[in-house]
Amino acid sequence: MGRAQTMALVAGAGTIGWVLLMLHATFLPFLGLPKYVDEVAPVLPLWCLVAFGSYSLASIGYALVTFGDCPEAHLSLMKEITEAKIDLKRRGIQMN
16 A cells, blocks of 8 residues: 555544544444543644644754765765856856
8 A cells, every 4th residue: 555545544534533523422422422522622633733734844854954964966066067167158158
């Protein structure tokens, strides 16, 4: 199963679970859930969205902080820039 299918399955199961939790008095009256469930259940999607956003920002930030230097790529890029400047001067284009 691919990532998209897994994500769709988890999202679908979560949505069905949330709908059942919201409508537990109608569909599952025998559960006898505590009263705070009725107060917490409506904001669960927002909480999940905020948690996902926080996780995304944290993982991007961590990746930026731990990104390694690439001295070989720097040297290669500087060589290409020098070659491009020489080629442009040869063609008569002024560079600053």
